[in-house]
Amino acid sequence: MSDVTQNISAQEQGDLVAAEQPLPLFDIEGTPSMGRTETMQDRSMTRRQLLEAAVAGTAVLAVSGRGQARAAGVPAALGGQPVRTAPFPRWPAFREADEQAVLPVLRSGVWSRSKVVDEAEKRFARLMGAKHCLATCNGTNAIITSLWALGIGAGDEVITTPYTFVGTIQPILLAGALPVFADIDPDTWQIDPARIEAKINSNTAAILPVHIIGGVCDMDRINAIAGKHNLKVIEDACEAHGAEWKGGKVGTLGDLGCFSFQNGKSLTCGEGGAILGRDDNLMDRCYSYHNFGRPKGSVVPRHGESYPVLGTKCRMAEYQASILITQMDSFDAECKRRSENAAYLTEKLQQIPGIVPRKEYAGVTRTAFYYYGFRYKKEQFDGLSRERFIAAMRAEGIAVDASLGVLSGTPMNKEGCLDDAFQSKGFQRIYPSEKLSNYRAENECPACDRLVGETVGLHQGMLLGARQDMDDIANAVAKIYEHRRKLAAAG
Numbered sequence: 001m002s003d004v005t006q007n008i009s010a011q012e013q014g015d016l017v018a019a020e021q022p023l024p025l026f027d028i029e030g031t032p033s034m035g036r037t038e039t040m041q042d043r044s045m046t047r048r049q050l051l052e053a054a055v056a057g058t059a060v061l062a063v064s065g066r067g068q069a070r071a072a073g074v075p076a077a078l079g080g081q082p083v084r085t086a087p088f089p090r091w092p093a094f095r096e097a098d099e100q101a102v103l104p105v106l107r108s109g110v111w112s113r114s115k116v117v118d119e120a121e122k123r124f125a126r127l128m129g130a131k132h133c134l135a136t137c138n139g140t141n142a143i144i145t146s147l148w149a150l151g152i153g154a155g156d157e158v159i160t161t162p163y164t165f166v167g168t169i170q171p172i173l174l175a176g177a178l179p180v181f182a183d184i185d186p187d188t189w190q191i192d193p194a195r196i197e198a199k200i201n202s203n204t205a206a207i208l209p210v211h212i213i214g215g216v217c218d219m220d221r222i223n224a225i226a227g228k229h230n231l232k233v234i235e236d237a238c239e240a241h242g243a244e245w246k247g248g249k250v251g252t253l254g255d256l257g258c259f260s261f262q263n264g265k266s267l268t269c270g271e272g273g274a275i276l277g278r279d280d281n282l283m284d285r286c287y288s289y290h291n292f293g294r295p296k297g298s299v300v301p302r303h304g305e306s307y308p309v310l311g312t313k314c315r316m317a318e319y320q321a322s323i324l325i326t327q328m329d330s331f332d333a334e335c336k337r338r339s340e341n342a343a344y345l346t347e348k349l350q351q352i353p354g355i356v357p358r359k360e361y362a363g364v365t366r367t368a369f370y371y372y373g374f375r376y377k378k379e380q381f382d383g384l385s386r387e388r389f390i391a392a393m394r395a396e397g398i399a400v401d402a403s404l405g406v407l408s409g410t411p412m413n414k415e416g417c418l419d420d421a422f423q424s425k426g427f428q429r430i431y432p433s434e435k436l437s438n439y440r441a442e443n444e445c446p447a448c449d450r451l452v453g454e455t456v457g458l459h460q461g462m463l464l465g466a467r468q469d470m471d472d473i474a475n476a477v478a479k480i481y482e483h484r485r486k487l488a489a490a491g
C-alpha cells in the first residue's frame, strides 16, 4: 500500500445481527456465482450456533474449496497458513495504451502545457458532466487556485472536516484563511451538515466539504446552508472521482470542484489535478492564476500589462495529460468493478461482529472508492487492538491499514501545521491572539477522534480483483474473529 497512498508512510514516498440470520458462505474459490448465499441452515448450523461455537473457540468457518484449510486453520500471526499468498492487482495499472500515448508526446519535444492538456480537460469535463475543466499539477494546487479565484484569503474562515488529508487544510492556511472544523457524521464519515451552521459567523466565506475515501457528503443540506448564508462551496473531490449525489457527479455540485490524480487515486497520471466549474469568468480567473496571472478570457490587462493579476504556476504537463487520457478509457469499467466488489464485500463483512462498514446517505447514487473503509470494534474481538488486528490481516496476506491514505493518527484539527501557521507573522498580524489561543478548544471534534481510533481500510486497487479476492478478505477477517481470543492473549 505504501507505494500508492499518500499518508506519511507512503506520501514521502454489530453488534450481532439477528442471531438466526444466515451467515454468508465465504467462498475462497470465488465461484462466478456472484452473490450466492448458501445459508448456514444448508450446512446445519445457524448463525447463533456458529457464534456460540466461535465464542467457545470451536467454530469452523463456513468456507469451501481449495482454501478451506487455510481460511479455517490457525491464524498466520500464530504460525498457521495465510489465507492468501497471491498479490492483489497492482496500482496504477500500466497498459500498452499508456505507453503508446506518452511516447509521441516525449518525441514531440512539447512537454509543457499545450494541446494534450487541452484534450485531457475536455475529456475529464465530459466524463464528469461539467461545463469547464482546468487541469492543474496536483489536487493541492487545484484547491489553492479555487480559494484564490473565489477571493478567499486573510481574515476569512473556511468550514471543513477534520477527517481529511492535509492537502485540504494547507491550501486554506496558505491563503491566510482559518480552517474551521465541523465534526463528522459517525456513519458516513463525511462532514456533518447538522454541525455546520453553528460554526458560521461574519468571517465565514466558504464551506469546503470533502468527499472522503470516495463517499459523498450530503450536498443538498450543504448547498442549502451555503445559499442561506451566502457562502461559496468548494468541493474537495480529490478522493471521489465519479461518485454521484442524486445522479450529479461530485465536483459539479458546488461553485468549484477539485480533483487529484496522484498515484493512488482511482484515476491517476502519477501527479495531477483538476478544477471543475460552470461560471465562465470564475474559470478564467482559475486559468489565469495557474498560469502566472496572465490574461485569459475575461481576465484582461487594464493598461496593456502582461500579468494583470497575481498568480503562480501550477500547470499540468503534456505527458501527464497523455496518461490521464488513456487512463480515462478504463475508468468507468474500473468504477463498476470496484462498486460490485465493494457491495459483495460489505454483504460479508457486515455480518462479522465488530466490523462496521462505512455507510452512505440515501441521496448517494454512486459511491467511488479511494479506500474501502470500516470501523473495527475491538470490544467485539476480545480486546484485540486495531494494530494487532491489522498485523494479523497482513499476516493473512491482506494489506489493510489504519490511515486509509487520509491521516495516520492525528485528526486535521490537531495537526502541527496549524500551530506553525498561527505562529507566522502573517497570522499573528491578521488574527487576534485570543482567537488563535482559543482555536484548539473551539475546534474539538470528538466524533472524528473516535473514528480515527477505529478505522481500517483497503486501497481501491484491491477492489479491482476477482470475486475470489473479496472472499479472501472476508475470510481473513472471519478467521481472525474466530481466533480473536488466542490472538488477544498472544499479547
Ligand SMILES: Cc1ncc(COP(=O)(O)O)c(C=O)c1O
Pocket: 006, 138, 139, 140, 141, 164, 165, 166, 167, 168, 210, 236, 238, 239, 259, 260, 261, 262, 271, 272, 273
Ligand atoms: C482529500 C484530499 N484533498 C486534497 C488532496 C491533495 O491532492 P494532491 O496530492 O494531488 O495534491 C488529496 C490527495 O491526496 C486528498 O486526498
